[in-house]
Amino acid sequence: MPTWNAPSVNTPIAGALALPGSKSLTNRFLILAAQGSHEVTIQQPLEARDTQLMQAALGALGASFDFDDKTQSLRIVPINKQAVPKELTIEGGLAGTVIRFLTPLALQYCEKLTVLGDPAARKRPIRPLLNSLAQLGYDFEVFEEPVPDEAGPVPLFEVRKSTPLNAEDTSPNRVDVEAKASSQFLSALLLSAAGWPQGLEICAKRPIISGTHVDMTLDSLTQAGITLQVEETAESVTYRVAPGRPQLDQMTVEADLSNAGPFIAAIWACGGKLAIPNWPAQTTQAGDYWRELFSILGGKVSTATEDHGQGAVFTAPEGLRTNEEYLEFDLQAHGELTPTLAAMAALRQGKTKITGIGHLRGHETDRLAAIVNEVKRLGGEAEAGEDFLLFHAPVTTPAQVHAYHDHRMATFGAIIGLVLPGVQVDDIDATTKTMPTFKDLWAQLVAPALPESNLSE
CATH class of the missing domain: 3.65.10.10 (Enolpyruvate transferase domain)
Incomplete structure (x- = not known):
């Protein structure tokens, strides 16, 4: 399979990005x-x-x-x-x-x-x-x-x-x-x-x-x-x-908030402002936790209205990666967000610990082992315990990131590549498992001008 050259950017990102369904x-x-x-x-x-x-x-x-x-x-x-x-x-x-x-x-x-x-x-x-x-x-x-x-x-x-x-x-x-x-x-x-x-x-x-x-x-x-x-x-x-038969009527699928993670991480890593339309006011999706995580990591989240509903706006100043504060997150209830949060942790100057995630060893790959392997491959320092990841030092060296057939490890590499020029991903098409438009959306994200947001904060 052809390798994918992860694009990098050196300016803040601004605009709006609509995401596919959950x-x-x-x-x-x-x-x-x-x-x-x-x-x-x-x-x-x-x-x-x-x-x-x-x-x-x-x-x-x-x-x-x-x-x-x-x-x-x-x-x-x-x-x-x-x-x-x-x-x-x-x-x-x-x-x-x-x-x-x-x-x-x-x-x-x-x-x-x-x-x-x-x-x-x-x-x-x-x-x-x-x-x-x-x-x-x-x-x-x-x-x-x-x-x-x-x-x-x-x-x-x-x-x-x-x-x-x-x-x-x-x-x-x-x-x-x-x-x-x-x-x-x-x-x-x-x-x-x-x-x-x-x-x-x-x-x-x-x-x-x-x-x-x-x-x-x-x-x-x-x-x-x-x-x-x-x-x-x-x-x-x-x-x-x-007992009984389900009686569904017409249903509408919400935007995939877990798959919003890499794009939110991009704003945090590069600075800027990103509006995501159709972010539900109430939801059972694990990805809704991104609003709280983003705030803890130094960003600002606001609710905005649009013609057909509600959206969320993520704003981050430049320089959040240089924060040396120790941070710890328990993701037992939101484990699927771990690879994206891990990419952010691998870019931070301060130490970061993610706990409650031992079950991720049985996902598309052993995600704890994969994350540690890729952080080390990229010149950073990280370790995995029975149910935690601990990041000691940020990545420094571009390399080819292995996706392990895992869509979230593929986007892990894309996030790192935004701020570390020269990163490649060996199987970006692993993202087609849940987001076949990822490459197009990522190219749109890093384009000189994203579509302007019509959300009103």
Whole structure:
């Protein structure tokens, strides 16, 4: 794959930048709409590799999709149960929202499921979810042997029925789930829970990592009219989901606030002012935390109005990178923001510590190890502990940043390249996983003149 020369800038950035829709919301809406009883239209969905894989997997269950490029809307026809074979194969790429979310749902329609994925997906945790499904009468086999990247889609695991559920049993099914490695195990069970004949009771042991994503799942279920109850204790959280079909109406996907991170980091690194339209006033997205992080890092965030809603404006003076103050951040609930915050930390003069992120070792790559490797490659000093990153000295030397097939490591390299001329990224196309327009948006960001903002502060 061709390397990408990261552009650098030596002047403040100013203007407005509209971002594509949220991957996390798009895939939750897709899976709920596909389980419904009527056609649903989703406005402003993300069109990227992860959402295309979700559509293809749901298509294997008999759902159909029609995207209107003119209106940027997607029409979904729900699952056709009669079209599902007894033995089903789906492909999930490197997308946890596909590999994990689709597994419990597909097993409501087929007797044997084989899930394929990218070779790197064999390193991503899956057993906690499969252990929960075993409590519902399923056997599984996981394929964990390493395979070369060029192998293409490879089997990740197989699941088949062993003890059929008793259709005459009126008591709720109950499962325990461990969500300390990924909240997606819990969200996967929640998103299909209403499809079981008696509903599902899910007991999640604490700690539950990335709680904002669970909140997003619960909010999506509520919007879909699913009846659920939540009971919390010091040791666990129990979710009781009543049976029923989701009843979504027309939905609009919010802008992806996590993917706003690299552009916000650019303003912090270079100075300037950036307006991001359609920033929601209230949201369950983890990326909304960028407003607080940016302020802690010395910038100013203001709310602005526009013709069709609300936006956020990020303003930073030049010189924030030279601050020598020690900073510490707990990102247990917002872990996906770590690679971007790490790029900012790697540019700071002061020491920075990011805690609560041990679960990132099981993401698209071991993000803690990858970040430390790349900081050292770029002449900086950093170390990783069991659940933290500590940055001792800023990067100084341009080099080729390795993306590790990880979209967030690719944008990590882009951020560093803004202020360290000569940086390259070996696989910038990893960003197509969740933001296929990243290269164009980044070029627009560093252009001599961004489009002017029409937001009024």
